[in-house]
Every structure is written in C-alpha cells, then in structure tokens.
Amino acid sequence: MIVHLDKSRCRKGGILSEVITPNSDSKVTNPRKSRATRNILKMIVDAGNGRIKCHALGYTSCVDSIVCTVAEASSWGLMGAFEWNDQNYIVGHDAPNAKTRTIISRTENGKIKFFPHMVLGAITSHPYILDSVIGKGKKRKLVADIQCLSIARGESLYSNLQKASQFSVNGMIYEIEWRSFISYPEGFGAALSAHKIIKEKNPKAERFYTLDIGNGTITLTPYECLGKKPIAGTPFIGSGGGVSSIVRFFGMAAMYGDDGESVASLDYIRTALQRAEVLTTEDGQKRYSTFAAISRRDIGDCLYKALMDWRDKHVSAQTILQAVDDVLLGGHYVFCCGGGFEVAPVADFIQQQMTSERLIVLPTPGTISLTGLEDHQ
Structure with missing residues (x-):
C-alpha cells in the first residue's frame, strides 16, 4: 500500500506540520487543505521476527519482538508498556510476571497478527516520540505518517494497524490518527543506499544484490538498477540461517x-x-x-x-553463501546489511570467505534499511 502526499509540505526536525487525511483506497493525489496545524510524526518501522526497529526524530530504537500481557501494576513506568483495548502489555522484553508471552518468531503469521502491538511497542520504547506529542491534560493526539518494511502485504498490515486508535501510558491517553501508511519490501532502504553507491562505481551496471543477515534469515536479493530507483527481484531466502x-x-x-x-x-x-x-x-x-x-x-x-x-553445517547459510560467491564471480556487486553485519567478526568472516572488492558492507548495516529510506526521499 502506497500513499502519495504533497511534497510541498514544510519539514522541521523530522516533523511535518500539516494534516492530510488519505483516502482509504490508499492513493491520494489532491489532499485536502489542513483544518488545523498539528505535529505530524514521521516514523519508519521494521517489525521483524527477531527485532522491532523504529526510526523517528533522528534516533533508531531497537527492541526484541516479544509481546507480553501483564497486570496493570507491573507495567507502570516500564519501557514498552502500554494499555490497549483494556489489556496491559509490555513489548520488547521478557516480563518475568507475564500472564502470556508471545515470541513473534515462533508464532504463525505473528508479524501480521501482532503488528499493532509491535508498532505501539516501538512508540512506547522510543525515547523521544511520546515527549514530542503536544497537548494538555491527560488526553493527547498523536498523528503519524508511518513507513513500514515488511514481506507481508501492506493492505493487511494497515487494516490491522487501524484497530489501534487509542492507547494509554502511565495514565496518559493518546488518540492516534494514522495519517498515511507506506509499505516497502524488507531491506529497501539498504537497496536505495546501494543504488547510489553503484551509480558512482559502475554507472552502466544493470543489477546488484543485497545480502541481509537478520535475526532469523539470511537473504540474497537481486535488484535491477538502470532506473532512478532499484527494483527488487525474487529474494533467495535462507530460513533459519540468521x-x-x-x-x-x-x-x-x-x-x-x-x-x-x-x-x-x-x-x-x-x-x-x-x-x-x-x-x-x-x-x-x-x-x-x-x-x-x-x-x-x-x-x-x-x-x-x-x-x-555455521558456514559448513547450516543448509541455509551454506546455500546462500555459495550463491553470493557465484554472483561475485559473475561480476556483480553485493552489498551487505542486517544486524548480523553489525557484529565485527561476522562481517570479517564473510569478507574473508569471498575476498572480492565487489562485496561491500554498507555503513550502519543494522539500521541502514530504515535510515536509507529517510536519506533518499
């Protein structure tokens, strides 16, 4: 689902000062004029099986993909804690006194079913978001433009997210308006950064690849790069190899x-x-x-x-790394991203296996998929 908004809006500190209500059909070309000036939060969320990452207001937060239901008293004042639909949750870490504990990576369709919980957990775990909401008294309005990285269909995620219209934290009630929602393939921010680099190194290149080592998977994705933006091909996903x-x-x-x-x-x-x-x-x-x-x-x-x-015995890792070597032998560039490459020995080990100048680890590989979206808009 992609929502196109008026690019003439003013920007200041990552917040947009305008209200635009998109049509439910997801494509808006003539947004109506603002009735009132509000602070619009711009946030980029990667709600993965292993981690929930959220980039907003110049900072990227990262917590575990765990959703716990708890008693009200045990959630007061804790990071990632909120009340929604008369139920108290802690998202991002394991609550020792949890009534129920959901680990997203072990839950069928967990990234879709618990998407609202993960987004609310990202908001309440971020150090700046709630502080940026302007208002008086015990009830405040949060208006957000959200960009999401996911392999799930954007329509499914957005439909589920709209169920979260209000939540509370430490007695403060927040009403939410999801002003716009844009869904991108996982790793697209990294692909945008790689696209810029390859245009400098080899302007005639037709294709490049990204190698993404996340918490649960290792993925090799081809991108066509002749146009202004990269176009993803079918990803080669090594399940369980992250x-x-x-x-x-x-x-x-x-x-x-x-x-x-x-x-x-x-x-x-x-x-x-x-x-x-x-x-x-x-x-x-x-x-x-x-x-x-x-x-x-x-x-x-x-x-x-x-x-x-891991290289020799794990089927997914072995298969994907062999495919990477074959791609490099074919003369293509491979750009590395994902939390695995934040670990210096992991990045070094893979570079030692390939020994190719065309294997490039992107800067801040663990968060480049989020920050890359912001940098190339």
Missing part, C-alpha cells in the same frame, strides 16, 4: 571445557556475540575476541569455530 543460528553454534562451541556451564545461557552467548571484536596479533594475524560472563574467559576462538560450523 544470527539466531550463529548464536546456537556459538553456544555449542563455548560449552566445551570445565566452565562450560557459565556460558550455557543463549542470552549470555548472544550478548557475547554482540560485543565481539576483531583483533590483530603481533605477527599481523587476525583473531576474534569476546568474553563470557562469570568465567571471564575469552571465547573468541569458539566464535571462529561457530562461524565455520
């Missing part, structure tokens, strides 16, 4: 040894992965380094073994 699979291999490798129990928790392993570094030894060799909680031992060697096992 960061979560690296975490599992890392956990298995790190559990060997007398103090293996100290790193048995996947939460600790994921944290150790996120803070891992690439170091250079005195003889000029690279090595990976990260420390396990409690034991404080360096398990960087375990991470290297985990990445080799």
Whole structure:
C-alpha cells in the first residue's frame, strides 16, 4: 500500500506540520487543505521476527519482538508498556510476571497478527516520540505518517494497524490518527543506499544484490538498477540461517571445557556475540575476541569455530553463501546489511570467505534499511 502526499509540505526536525487525511483506497493525489496545524510524526518501522526497529526524530530504537500481557501494576513506568483495548502489555522484553508471552518468531503469521502491538511497542520504547506529542491534560493526539518494511502485504498490515486508535501510558491517553501508511519490501532502504553507491562505481551496471543477515534469515536479493530507483527481484531466502543460528553454534562451541556451564545461557552467548571484536596479533594475524560472563574467559576462538560450523553445517547459510560467491564471480556487486553485519567478526568472516572488492558492507548495516529510506526521499 502506497500513499502519495504533497511534497510541498514544510519539514522541521523530522516533523511535518500539516494534516492530510488519505483516502482509504490508499492513493491520494489532491489532499485536502489542513483544518488545523498539528505535529505530524514521521516514523519508519521494521517489525521483524527477531527485532522491532523504529526510526523517528533522528534516533533508531531497537527492541526484541516479544509481546507480553501483564497486570496493570507491573507495567507502570516500564519501557514498552502500554494499555490497549483494556489489556496491559509490555513489548520488547521478557516480563518475568507475564500472564502470556508471545515470541513473534515462533508464532504463525505473528508479524501480521501482532503488528499493532509491535508498532505501539516501538512508540512506547522510543525515547523521544511520546515527549514530542503536544497537548494538555491527560488526553493527547498523536498523528503519524508511518513507513513500514515488511514481506507481508501492506493492505493487511494497515487494516490491522487501524484497530489501534487509542492507547494509554502511565495514565496518559493518546488518540492516534494514522495519517498515511507506506509499505516497502524488507531491506529497501539498504537497496536505495546501494543504488547510489553503484551509480558512482559502475554507472552502466544493470543489477546488484543485497545480502541481509537478520535475526532469523539470511537473504540474497537481486535488484535491477538502470532506473532512478532499484527494483527488487525474487529474494533467495535462507530460513533459519540468521544470527539466531550463529548464536546456537556459538553456544555449542563455548560449552566445551570445565566452565562450560557459565556460558550455557543463549542470552549470555548472544550478548557475547554482540560485543565481539576483531583483533590483530603481533605477527599481523587476525583473531576474534569476546568474553563470557562469570568465567571471564575469552571465547573468541569458539566464535571462529561457530562461524565455520555455521558456514559448513547450516543448509541455509551454506546455500546462500555459495550463491553470493557465484554472483561475485559473475561480476556483480553485493552489498551487505542486517544486524548480523553489525557484529565485527561476522562481517570479517564473510569478507574473508569471498575476498572480492565487489562485496561491500554498507555503513550502519543494522539500521541502514530504515535510515536509507529517510536519506533518499
């Protein structure tokens, strides 16, 4: 679903000062004049299976894709907590006293069914959004233009999102008007950034690819790039081959040894992965380094073994990485993005496997899919 709005609107600090109510058929070419001036929030949301990312007001927040129902008292004052439809929720982290706990990646059609919860969770987890809402008293109006990255149909997401017309946080009631909704394919912001780079490196190029390592998947997507904007082809999706699979291999490798129990928790392993570094030894060799909680031992060697096992033993990772190598041999550029490439050893490991100048890791790869949309509008 794409809503076209008047580009003559004034912009200031990421907020648009105008009211436009789009037609329900999703295409507006002659928006009516504003009856009143309001603060319009511009937000870009990537509600994925593993993470909910939200870019607004110059800041990108990121929380886990978990939806918990809780008692009212236990949600007061917490990040990601809100009341909607007479039910209290905490979104983005695991509530220890949750009545129910929904992990989106394990829920069939979870990204569609719980899309309103994830968007409200993104809003209430962001440090600036609610502070930017102008109003007096206990009831305020939030008007938002939302852009969404998803493989689901935009019509389905928008229809579900419209159910969320009001929510409350810490006793403050917020009415919501979803002024416009635009749905893009996952990774489109990264593709826009890649499109700009390839036009500089090879203006005659007809195609490039993006390699996206997310939490649950590893995906190779072709883009035709002769026009002003890239056009996506059919993505080659490696289900289950993302960061979560690296975490599992890392956990298995790190559990060997007398103090293996100290790193048995996947939460600790994921944290150790996120803070891992690439170091250079005195003889000029690279090595990976990260420390396990409690034991404080360096398990960087375990991470290297985990990445080799991921490459060699996980069907999705092995298949996609072979496809990437074939694309590079064909003379095409591959641009890397996704949260996996935020981990320095993961990015280094893949670059060492391919050894091609046409394999390029995009800046801020974990958030480029969101910020790239804003930068190229």
